[in-house]
Amino acid sequence: MPYVVKVTTSIMVVGMSRSNRDEIDSELNRKPVTFTDETLPVISCKEIVQKDPVHSVSASVQTKFEVQLADATCQSIKYKEREVQADIEEKPADDHVEIDISRFNKFLGRVEPIVSYYLDDNLERPNVLRHIKMRYTGDETAQELFTLSYPDILIDKEIQVTSLSWSANSSSIVVGYGSTSHEGLCMHKGAVCSWNIERYKINPNKPDITIETSTCVTTLACHPERPGIVAAGLYNGEILVWDFREQDSLIARILERQDLHRDSVTSLQWIREPKLSKKKFILVSTSQDGKILLWNPLPSKSNLKLTDAYFVAIKGGNSRSVGKPMGVTSVTFNNEDSETFIFGCDSGFLYKGSLNSVSSVQSREEGLADMSIHPKNPVTMAYQSHDSPIYSVRFSPFNRHLFLTSAHDGQLRLYSQLFANFGRCFAPAQGAIFTCRWSPSRPLVLAAGSEHGGTLIYDLEPHEGTPDSLLLSIPVQELPSSDKRSSINALEFNHKTPNILACGDSAGAVMIWKLAERFTAAQNDEIENLRILANSFGDS
Numbered sequence: 001m002p003y004v005v006k007v008t009t010s011i012m013v014v015g016m017s018r019s020n021r022d023e024i025d026s027e028l029n030r031k032p033v034t035f036t037d038e039t040l041p042v043i044s045c046k047e048i049v050q051k052d053p054v055h056s057v058s059a060s061v062q063t064k065f066e067v068q069l070a071d072a073t074c075q076s077i078k079y080k081e082r083e084v085q086a087d088i089e090e091k092p093a094d095d096h097v098e099i100d101i102s103r104f105n106k107f108l109g110r111v112e113p114i115v116s117y118y119l120d121d122n123l124e125r126p127n128v129l130r131h132i133k134m135r136y137t138g139d140e141t142a143q144e145l146f147t148l149s150y151p152d153i154l155i156d157k158e159i160q161v162t163s164l165s166w167s168a169n170s171s172s173i174v175v176g177y178g179s180t181s182h183e184g185l186c187m188h189k190g191a192v193c194s195w196n197i198e199r200y201k202i203n204p205n206k207p208d209i210t211i212e213t214s215t216c217v218t219t220l221a222c223h224p225e226r227p228g229i230v231a232a233g234l235y236n237g238e239i240l241v242w243d244f245r246e247q248d249s250l251i252a253r254i255l256e257r258q259d260l261h262r263d264s265v266t267s268l269q270w271i272r273e274p275k276l277s278k279k280k281f282i283l284v285s286t287s288q289d290g291k292i293l294l295w296n297p298l299p300s301k302s303n304l305k306l307t308d309a310y311f312v313a314i315k316g317g318n319s320r321s322v323g324k325p326m327g328v329t330s331v332t333f334n335n336e337d338s339e340t341f342i343f344g345c346d347s348g349f350l351y352k353g354s355l356n357s358v359s360s361v362q363s364r365e366e367g368l369a370d371m372s373i374h375p376k377n378p379v380t381m382a383y384q385s386h387d388s389p390i391y392s393v394r395f396s397p398f399n400r401h402l403f404l405t406s407a408h409d410g411q412l413r414l415y416s417q418l419f420a421n422f423g424r425c426f427a428p429a430q431g432a433i434f435t436c437r438w439s440p441s442r443p444l445v446l447a448a449g450s451e452h453g454g455t456l457i458y459d460l461e462p463h464e465g466t467p468d469s470l471l472l473s474i475p476v477q478e479l480p481s482s483d484k485r486s487s488i489n490a491l492e493f494n495h496k497t498p499n500i501l502a503c504g505d506s507a508g509a510v511m512i513w514k515l516a517e518r519f520t521a522a523q524n525d526e527i528e529n530l531r532i533l534a535n536s537f538g539d540s
Contacts, residue, residue: 167228
């Protein structure tokens with residue numbers, strides 16, 4: 001940028017002597033001095049601006065948690081000091097209490113017969129507090145916690161919830177999906193899904209774990225002590241065992257095809273090995289092919305190993321049907337005697353069986369001779385039958401003799417394994433009863449899944465002024481299905497949190513309920529009342 005510089009000249013007098021300055025001053029006074037302006041040539045200068053180079057650096061900062069601000073009040077504790085003086089009197093070291101032994105013996109002689117009498121009298125009474133009744137306070141209404149569903153599998157309108165099972169730690173509910181309508185080969189896809197209901201945020205429409213199967217899942221059973229292990233039975237007769245904690249979750253299946261069930265698996269149950277080691281669990285399966293099979297579920301080489309086999313054959317009726325398989329639909333094992341079990345059949349027949357049975361099977365059914373273990377006849381006793389297929393059988397967890405059955409004839413029945421005839425019958429008039437379970441905490445409470453009435457809860461505790469006929473026909477509570485029209489196909493109490501009940505319906509939904517205190521807190525005489533109820537069956 002060009003700049004114009006204007007220069008004005010002037011005369012400066014510096015460093016002269018005094019006489020010389022006087023002469024100059026006189027001269028100036030005589031002759032004036034004139035100045036003229038002079039314009040010099042333009043001088044051009046280049047602008048030089050030194051700039052520091054700009055350095056740019058890209059960086060990001062991440063904080064793990066969002067900073068949250070909150071106002072809170074605090075409470076300070078005021079302390080006050082007080083002086084207290086206590087005078088402690090020293091006791092003499094030779095302090096001694098004089099006891100009259102003669103009078104003391106006479107006292108014991110007088111009271112001992114009275115004390116012994118009342119002690120013996122109390123021992124003869126099962127419960128000295130049995131007449132004291134607990135009073136339940138608060139709301140008796142059940143609370144719906146979640147409604148779980150897997151929309152991807154429910155695209156097929158025939159898919160339903162077929163089975164439920166709680167994990168060993170009771171934090172996860174495992175759900176089996178399949179169809180209950182088959183006229184031949186299964187053309188559906190099945191699934192096993194798991195939700196952890198203890199998660200802080202649970203997505204009811206997205207399972208935590210999903211495993212799809214080639215055919216419908218008909219039954220499930222979680223391992224009683226190992227939370228990740230789940231066994232599933234399929235419509236094609238296969239049994240699969242997964243460990244959800246492993247990346248390759250499938251850990252066992254039946255590789256020896258001659259031992260495979262030849263029809264749909266109807267139930268699975270884990271029991272302790274009754275013969276070799278009661279610390280080890282084995283898996284029991286039942287099927288429409290009439291077989292009850294025992295498996296070693298955790299072998300090497302991913303192979304389910306058959307350890308024992310039983311076969312139930314038709315004995316009476318048409319000569320052509322004699323020796324044919326009688327489909328086994330459900331089985332339950334006694335809590336105190338793991339070698340004794342009760343099983344129901346699709347014909348309505350009900351039997352007691354024993355793992356110690358050595359009775360041979362009289363049947364020419366195809367495939368029995370090819371099995372790695374020749375099956376035996378387990379039947380040791382027959383009970384009064386239902387008029388239609390039995391869907392569920394369950395021993396009471398509080399009484400070794402009582403067991404419960406449900407069937408297509410719409411009846412719930414209570415039996416004692418000591419007597420052939422049933423002792424009590426529930427007739428709710430709600431269609432077929434697909435499943436039934438005892439409460440794990442209240443001995444006299446049970447639940448049933450009905451075709452038309454949702455989940456029915458019964459309380460067998462006797463009430464003054466209420467006849468038994470009314471007590472056994474009207475449930476104390478009814479829990480609806482997800483769409484108020486679907487049947488309840490499966491239900492399971494949470495054994496570690498007994499006020500939690502899971503109910504699966506034919507619409508494909510699983511409803512998780514929190515029950516009221518009345519149905520979870522046991523009264524102090526319930527076990528005794530249950531025993532009295534079981535003993536009364538012999539008089540009926």
